[in-house]
Amino acid sequence: MKNGCNDLSEAKVAERNEKAKKLYRYVTDVARRISERTSTCKSIPDLFSTSIEVQRQKLRDNCEKLIFLDPVNFGKKCLELLWRKVYYDTVCTAKKLRETDNENDSYLFTHIICGIGHYHHFISRIQSEFKVNFKDLDYTMLQQDEEGDEVNITPTEELLQFGRSALHSCLIYLGDLSRYQVEIFQSLDPSIAARYYLQAAHMDLSSGMPYNQLGNLYMDKNYNLDSVCYYIQCLGCESPFEGAMGNLTKIFEKNNQFTETLHNSEFASQAEHIQNTISNFLSLVEIWYLGKNDTNIPQRCNTIAHLLKISMDFTKTPLPDINKNHVEYTQAIEEESVNPTHLNANLVHKMVQICLFTMTKMMETDEVKAFACKAFTLALLSQLLQKLLKQIESLGLKNPASKYRSRALRVQEIETVEDEVEGPEEESPAAVEIPDTNGNIDSCDELHFKEVASDGDGDPEKLLNGEKNKKPSKRRRRRRVASSESSDMSNAETESSEVETDESCSEEELSDSTYPSEDDSKSDASDSEGSGDEEVVISKQNGDADNETTNKPSETNGITHAASIQVNKIDSGEKDAELNELGIQNFLLGDNFLASIKLLQDWLYTEKDLILSCGDSGESLFQCVVDLLNILTFHFSPKSNDVSDKSKILKYAKHIAKNLKLEYKSIPLPEDVNLRGSSICKFDKNAAEWQLLDRYRPSQYEENVIRILNFIDFGNHIANIVPRIRFNRSMKIFYFKKLHSPKVNTKVNHKKNREWHNTKKHHEVGSGGLLRRLGRLWLTAQVRDLERSGRQAAAAPALLALDAAALTHHLRKVKQLLRARSFVLLVPTVVLQELDELKREQSAARDAIRWLEVQLRAGSRFLRAQRPAQSRPLPLLKYPRKAPAHVHNFIQILEFCNHFIGDDKNQGGNGDPDNSLPAKSAPLLVLLVGGQPDDEYKEFSLTGAARAAGISVENVGDFYTKWRQTAHKNGKKR
Structure with a gap:
């Protein structure tokens, strides 16, 4: 019975194969006839005549029938044939004929709409027949109405792979048809075509084809910035589109022609300024991405940075009233979407992506x-x-820090008012105009806390902490402080704004912080008590309205009253917007x-x-x-x-x-x-x-x-x-925290001057002491860094050995590990031999060999090949005599790894003789493999041999994922 069933199934398979071959011959014959008829058409009505449309319909039906009859052998060919002969060639021919006859666009428009509907139906059937479930796809599966048609058959891996590939191709074809509508009829928004392309990109992350099509879709939009971004993203994929580099070069050439005609005009409009900025930016990206030599890079960067700074301040151009003139309103929106007049979020986002992709490309070639x-x-x-x-x-x-900033300004205003009340007829140098900081970033950012006095009186840190009942210093000292403040505050146009407050993060930082010591605070208090002048007490650290009290007789009431009026003015101006x-x-x-x-x-x-x-x-x-x-x-x-x-x-x-x-x-x-x-x-x-x-x-x-x-x-x-x-x-x-510039002491100590001249060895001793102190500081910093990063650094091995599968299937991850400069990658000799044998069959092996040659020729310190003496037999292991080649190759890799970990084990297992340091619990070496070791050979276990020798074996993908998460948490370079 079993033999009879097998014979019956084999007969069915043979019959299906024969039927598929006949159908494929018929399909190719119909495609040839369509191609001949299309090439002889002289007008658009001829291109869409009844006879050709009948042939196209036959090709559609039979291609779809053949795809689901034998998808593994003929599916991909029929899918490509269907797209080329029915849609692509037809649209291309219609574009040429349309140059002389554009009165029959309805034929072409109907043809494209029918194609979109056809591929929508095709996607639904692919999902239903091959059980392809793609969650990011915004189409529902085709529901079978008749119960008899539902057959719960689990598709094989080959069918699933073809289904995903066919779905990816159909999404690209839908995007192309929608793009034709945009280019020919301008009847649709480009976002519809972009949606199809992006879904195709999410379905196959390694393919660069969708991004190349997106670059074609957004040609001439945003002054070609979008196209450059998508072409560069296409070239960064694992399988880039072949024509993407040519498309990118054409845009760069077009941009260079425009850049040569640029003139730095001060009267350029906003749109012209944005175009000049993007053009200069693309010329800089061309130099970096294509590896051109240019000695003028710093000046180019400064020019573009200046243009961007001006562009940041541009505002949106007001649109016409939609109720009065809808046509002008629509045209203004379309023009703004194509040629923007301000730096919108889309432009900035594309510039950021281009910078990051270009940086990644340059890191691989020239760091x-x-x-x-x-x-x-x-x-x-x-x-x-x-x-x-x-x-x-x-x-x-x-900004919650603004109320603390204003305290120093309040004291300064109080002091200024007091001086004005005391001598209104004099021109006091303490009179300073305080800019309003509310709602103004330029002024608010540039106001700093300065030292109020060189002796420590009126320290802004005390004011910032809201110390209560501290008496201010004498009026004479206030005058000197106010004048210094005026000179400092005149630099409010600079771009460095610093807020110096008390440092209270941890007890270790308190020793280095700007807190005044107890002795200093006591001396300050004694000075203020002995000053014997008027008092102004500022309380309530929470930033509410402060109350000024006077503890002196009526002779000072006028001054404090004026000060309170000024403080009230400041408080009224500091109310929250x-x-x-x-x-x-x-x-x-x-x-x-x-x-x-x-x-x-x-x-x-x-x-x-x-x-x-x-x-x-x-x-x-x-x-x-x-x-x-x-x-x-x-x-x-x-x-x-x-x-x-x-x-x-x-x-x-x-x-x-x-x-x-x-x-x-x-x-x-x-x-x-x-x-x-x-x-x-x-x-x-x-x-x-x-x-x-x-x-x-x-x-x-x-x-x-x-x-x-x-x-x-x-x-x-x-x-x-x-x-x-x-x-x-x-x-x-x-x-x-602001770093104050060191004060220059112009006083000359004649005694020290004489001692310096009379002592010959003073300079030598001083320089030696300086070097000694610098050495101690350097050692302290090194110890601190080791203490902080000891545990984290110990979590990763120092050496990573690679096999052939890791280099062929995971070359991108290996490059990332090398670029991190945290490991030394080791390549055994037998791996190089395997790659040499695989290069005839796999292009990935050729890429790996090419990359290894470049790195080894450049003398990279983080990539090493095996040397003749770097091999040690595995202890207590009986080698198999007759074993497959991959088993012998893996044993040679293990012997190479054992050369490095042998000494480490002899010293105590972790490289320490006493094995007492917890920071060195990680293995010295890890063997990274592209897949799981093949243990089908019964006489010898590869994983068991590695485990017995103490060699850690991990998959590249798992190791890379763990390392990237750890590096991201610790802020280390990936």
């Missing part, structure tokens, strides 16, 4: 040149943060640059060295981060207990933040979804975070609240890295 791209990207982030700060303050969201409810609502609905800032801050998490290298030049960036961190934490953080919020929108935002406080870090946002699978995405393409989108889709309000919470985390991360950013626990604010 030295990539530093210029990093610096430019960091400058772009600084400008975006300053724009965000201006926008937030214009909405009425107050009214919240712009509509502006805050639009801000939380997407009227911001938070998505672009989110991408940049995710990148900056891994660039700790770049942040620390900013130094004094990064003061404006760090001060802006501090101000934004204080404002956003005060108004949006769920930990903030501010009960004075009268805004329903802010209460709702805090409610959202409270609900999402546990999982907001792991929710992918739209900017993450659109970059999934690329090298600049926060999450790995197979990370578990993507599954959250199946059960939770955040709204626009929630997305922007998540971005705000992510920025708060980013601000805390920067505060932990930058030593000059401090936190005051009593006030619950961050501040940026």
Whole structure:
């Protein structure tokens, strides 16, 4: 019976194969006839005549029948043949004929609409027949009405693979047909075609074809910025489209022609200025991405940064009244979408993506040149943060640190008024015009706390902490202080604003903080008690209206009364500005640059060295981060207990933040979804975070609240890295500590001068003592860094050995591990031999060999090949005599690994003779494999041999995922 059943099934398969071959011959014959008839058409009506349409319909029906009859052998061929002969060639021919005859566009329009409907039906049938379930697809499966038609057959892996491939192709074809409608008839919005392309991109993350089509779709939009972004993203995929580089080069050539005609005119309109800015930016990207040599890079970067700074201040052009003239209103919107007149969020987002993709490309080729791209990207982030700060303050969201800033200004105003009352006829140098800081970022950011006196009297830190009942110093000293304040305050136009407060983060920092010591405070108190002049007591640290009291006789009442009037003026000017409810609502609905800032801050998490290298030049960036961190934490953080919020929108935002406080870090946002699978995405393409989108889709309000919470985390991360950013626990604010310039003492100590001249060895001893002190400081810093990073660094091995599968199937992840400079990658000789054998069959092996040659020729310190003596037999192991080649190859890899871990085991298992250091619990070496070792050979177990030898074996994907998560948490370079 079994033999009879097998014979019957084999006969059915043979009959199906023969039928499929006959059908394929018929399909190719029909396609040939359509091609011949299409080439002879002289007009559009001839192209859509009844005879040709009948042939096209035959080709549609028979191709669809053959695809579902034998999808494995003929499915891909028929799908391509159907698209080419029925739709692509027809549209291309119609475009040529339309140049002389555009009165018969209805034929072509109907043909494209029918094609869209046909592929919609085709997608539904693919989902139903092959059980392809793609969650991001916004089409439902075809429901079978008749019960007899439903057959619960589980498709094989080959059918599933073909189904996904066919679905991906159909989405691209739908995008192409929608793009033809946009290009020929201008009847549809490009977003419909973009939706098909993006769904195809999400279905196959390795294919760059959809991004190339998106570049073609957005040609000439936003001055070609969108096209450049999508072409670069296409080239960054694992399987880039072949023509993407040619398309990108054409745009660069076109942009160069426009750049040569640019003239720096001061009377350019907003649209012309935006176009000049983008053109200069694309010329800079061309130099970086194509690896051209240019010695004028710094000047180009400065020019573009200046143009961007001007563009940030542009406002939207007012639109015509939609009720009076709807046509002009529609035309204005279309023109703004194609040629914008201000720097909108889409332009900024595309520029950020281009910078990040270009930086990744340069890191693979030349890290030295990539530093210029990093610096430019960091400058772009600084400008975006300053724009965000201006926008937030214009909405009425107050900075909680502003009331503490105003205290120093209040004392200065009081002192100024006192001097004016005492001598109104004199011109006192203490008279200073205090700019209003409410709602003005330029003035508010630049006001600093200065030293009120060189002797420590009137220390601003005491004022900042709200010390009560402290008597001010003498009037003479006040006059001198006010004059110094006026000279300092005149520099309010600079871009570094610093708030110096008491440092109360931890007990270790208290020793280095700016707190006055007990002796100093006692001496200050004694000085103030002995001053014997009028008093002005400022109380109530919470920033409410302060009450001034006088403890002296009536002779000082006039001065204190005038001071109280001035303080009341300041208090009246410091009332909180009214919240712009509509502006805050639009801000939380997407009227911001938070998505672009989110991408940049995710990148900056891994660039700790770049942040620390900013130094004094990064003061404006760090001060802006501090101000934004204080404002956003005060108004949006769920930990903030501010009960004075009268805004329903802010209460709702805090409610959202409270609900999402546990999982907001792991929710992918739209900017993450659109970059999934690329090298600049926060999450790995197979990370578990993507599954959250199946059960939770955040709204626009929630997305922007998540971005705000992510920025708060980013601000805390920067505060932990930058030593000059401090936190005051009593006030619950961050501040940026100012570094005062050293005072120059012009007095000459003649005695020390004579001693210096008479002593010959003084200079030698002094320099030796200086070097000794510098050496101690350096050692202390090294010990502190080792103590902080000891546990984290020990969690990762120092050496990573690779097999052939890891290099062929996971080359991108291997590149990322090498780029991190945290490991030394080891390549055994037998792996090189395997790659040499595989290069004839697999293109991935050729790519791996090419990459290894480049790295080894460049002398990379983090990639080493096996040397002749680096091999040690495995102890207590009986080698198999007759085993497959892959078993012998794996044994040679294990012997190579045993050469490195043998000495480590002899010293105590972890490299320590006493094996007592907990920081060295991680293995010295880990063998990374592309797949699981094949244990089908019964006489010898590969995994057992590795375990017996003490060699850790891990999959590249698992190791890469764990390492990336650890690196992201610790802020290390990926």
